[in-house]
Amino acid sequence: MVEIHLSGCERLQVLFSCGTSFTFPKLKVLTLEHLLDFERWWEINEAQEEQIIFPLLEKLFIRHCGKLIALPEAPLLGEPSRGGNRLVCTPFSLLENLFIWYCGKLVPLREAPLVHESCSGGYRLVQSAFPALKVLALEDLGSFQKWDAAVEGEPILFPQLETLSVQKCPKLVDLPEAPKLSVLVIEDGKQEVFHFVDRYLSSLTNLTLRLEHRETTSEAECTSIVPVDSKEKWNQKSPLTVLELGCCNSFFGPGALEPWDYFVHLEKLEIDRCDVLVHWPENVFQSLVSLRTLLIRNCKNLTGYAQAPLEPLASERSQHPRGLESLCLRNCPSLVEMFNVPASLKKMTIGGCIKLESIFGKQQGMAELVQVSSSSEAIMPATVSELPSTPMNHFCPCLEDLCLSACGSLPAVLNLPPSLKTLEMDRCSSIQVLSCQLGGLQKPEATTSRSRSPIMPQPLAAATAPAAREHLLPPHLEYLTILNCAGMLGGTLRLPAPLKRLFIMGNSGLTSLECLSGEHPPSLESLWLERCSTLASLPNEPQVYRSLWSLEITGCPAIKKLPRCLQQQLGSIKRKWLDARYEVTEFKPLKPKTWKEIPRLVRERRQACRS
Numbered sequence: 001m002v003e004i005h006l007s008g009c010e011r012l013q014v015l016f017s018c019g020t021s022f023t024f025p026k027l028k029v030l031t032l033e034h035l036l037d038f039e040r041w042w043e044i045n046e047a048q049e050e051q052i053i054f055p056l057l058e059k060l061f062i063r064h065c066g067k068l069i070a071l072p073e074a075p076l077l078g079e080p081s082r083g084g085n086r087l088v089c090t091p092f093s094l095l096e097n098l099f100i101w102y103c104g105k106l107v108p109l110r111e112a113p114l115v116h117e118s119c120s121g122g123y124r125l126v127q128s129a130f131p132a133l134k135v136l137a138l139e140d141l142g143s144f145q146k147w148d149a150a151v152e153g154e155p156i157l158f159p160q161l162e163t164l165s166v167q168k169c170p171k172l173v174d175l176p177e178a179p180k181l182s183v184l185v186i187e188d189g190k191q192e193v194f195h196f197v198d199r200y201l202s203s204l205t206n207l208t209l210r211l212e213h214r215e216t217t218s219e220a221e222c223t224s225i226v227p228v229d230s231k232e233k234w235n236q237k238s239p240l241t242v243l244e245l246g247c248c249n250s251f252f253g254p255g256a257l258e259p260w261d262y263f264v265h266l267e268k269l270e271i272d273r274c275d276v277l278v279h280w281p282e283n284v285f286q287s288l289v290s291l292r293t294l295l296i297r298n299c300k301n302l303t304g305y306a307q308a309p310l311e312p313l314a315s316e317r318s319q320h321p322r323g324l325e326s327l328c329l330r331n332c333p334s335l336v337e338m339f340n341v342p343a344s345l346k347k348m349t350i351g352g353c354i355k356l357e358s359i360f361g362k363q364q365g366m367a368e369l370v371q372v373s374s375s376s377e378a379i380m381p382a383t384v385s386e387l388p389s390t391p392m393n394h395f396c397p398c399l400e401d402l403c404l405s406a407c408g409s410l411p412a413v414l415n416l417p418p419s420l421k422t423l424e425m426d427r428c429s430s431i432q433v434l435s436c437q438l439g440g441l442q443k444p445e446a447t448t449s450r451s452r453s454p455i456m457p458q459p460l461a462a463a464t465a466p467a468a469r470e471h472l473l474p475p476h477l478e479y480l481t482i483l484n485c486a487g488m489l490g491g492t493l494r495l496p497a498p499l500k501r502l503f504i505m506g507n508s509g510l511t512s513l514e515c516l517s518g519e520h521p522p523s524l525e526s527l528w529l530e531r532c533s534t535l536a537s538l539p540n541e542p543q544v545y546r547s548l549w550s551l552e553i554t555g556c557p558a559i560k561k562l563p564r565c566l567q568q569q570l571g572s573i574k575r576k577w578l579d580a581r582y583e584v585t586e587f588k589p590l591k592p593k594t595w596k597e598i599p600r601l602v603r604e605r606r607q608a609c610r611s
Contacts, residue, residue, distance in 0.1 A: 031063075034064045166187070188211070205242065244270040247274070260287035270296075277296075278303060296329050302334060326347045337357070348396075399417045402423050488509050490509035
């Protein structure tokens with residue numbers, strides 16, 4: 001037998017009763033789950049001879065054994081034999097993976113002595129009961145507090161442990177010695193556990209600390225993760241590459257010792273629920289020279305740069321961290337000002353930042369560009385050629401993905417880089433202008449029907465013939481999604497040639513979709529328009545719909561009739577959801593024998609269109 005799985009044996013109390021002789025000499029995997037009455041591993045008869053239980057066990061999984069209070073131990077048994085003790089060997093000499101979940105009564109894991117036979121025929125005692133353990137995962141152990149040493153005063157040792165995960169163990173107050181530990185995960189742990197992490201910094205590559213939340217943090221608690229005595233012993237930088245922090249105010253509090261210089265190899269940083277983080281940590285950004293991914297979420301007090309009187313303006317600040325490629329900001333309700341993101345950025349996601357005013361640092365001319373009067377009429381430029389040229393025109397030349405959600409204070413998204421391929425916006429109803437960087441492509445020429453005259457002064461043009469607003473998308477954009485932005489983007493939206501997917505839902509501002517002038521029309525693969533109450537016009541070029549395989553147009557009352565070139569493609573579209581008035585039956589041309597048949601044919605066609 002090499003594997004045993006016991007599940008749902010609700011009356012099982014003892015795994016091995018008195019008198020059994022099973023030793024499972026080849027068992028490698030043991031799984032025990034949902035054994036609600038399981039309390040003990042075996043009953044030992046002193047008359048029995050010693051046995052080695054599970055000598056080859058490699059993986060042990062224990063789930064939902066609510067009455068289990070301990071793991072198997074190796075007690076001293078019987079009288080001395082040949083000058084030594086008769087011992088029962090621990091079952092964990094080869095164990096590599098140990099998972100214990102939802103065992104609320106499990107008390108401290110006791111380190112039983114491990115016995116090896118020496119060449120002289122005697123025994124030698126090794127302090128670790130888990131000499132081969134590499135992965136240890138503990139979850140939802142309400143009574144578990146610490147590891148107990150086999151010999152009082154001796155350190156707890158897991159010599160081969162590489163991964164340690166402790167989740168929902170609220171009473172845990174200490175961590176074991178593990179010189180080779182590379183991955184440490186602590187979820188919902190006490191704040192005190194934070195001070196034991198420094199013993200692993202010389203070996204850790206991945207560290208996740210999500211500690212219990214405290215409303216207030218004293219200055220004494222805001223101490224560095226690296227004590228002063230540890231710093232003096234360090235002669236090399238930390239190998240840490242991934243750091244995820246939750247409720248760890250000690251990294252950013254007023255008493256922190258700024259250990260960020262040690263994390264020169266850090267590639268991913270996640271900051272969650274950090275109440276003491278108020279301003280952008282510029283010193284942190286400057287130290288993390290290898291950082292590629294930054295995620296900040298649920299930091300309710302984060303606002304932006306510190307407003308020191310002698311510091312330079314945000315637009316003049318340097319861009320850190322310089323090698324950043326992915327940035328995600330979520331649920332920071334006080335955030336007003338973004339930091340100057342570096343030119344290396346490829347992906348940006350911002351959500352739930354309800355006070356954010358701009359996404360690319362401080363944008364000059366924003367107040368003059370977006371003004372809303374008491375009559376709710378926005379004074380906007382008619383075309384992108386009228387947008388003010390600013391020094392910010394070349395932000396993020398490598399940015400490919402931009403996602404904005406629940407950012408209700410954004411008045412405009414300016415300086416979109418030409419490199420952008422995916423743009424998603426959700427619940428951003430204040431955005432009135434979308435514009436690409438002026439240096440990225442040629443400005444569109446003004447037309448007599450929709451744009452102001454380039455020669456006529458702006459006030460005169462606005463007074464004589466108010467023109468429709470136009471928005472210019474990046475030239476390489478392939479995917480555009482606009483969701484639940486009720487009053488966003490009035491006027492015309494110009495579609496670039498590479499656009500493959502267009503999804504607009506819940507918009508009451510756009511009036512028309514048109515192809516970007518001077519380029520080949522786009523070749524859409526998916527077009528979804530839902531609840532766009534003001535949208536009245538679609539592109540009327542055959543090439544736009546030749547590759548279309550998915551189409552939805554519902555709840556768009558201003559679209560009275562589909563373009564003829566789109567009607568001709570309806571039969572070849574695989575997936576389509578259309579309001580009934582758009583489902584026009586294609587009639588074959590009929591040649592009536594006499595003129596008397598014409599009135600009947602006209603009536604039939606009218607009835608078909610009405611149905």
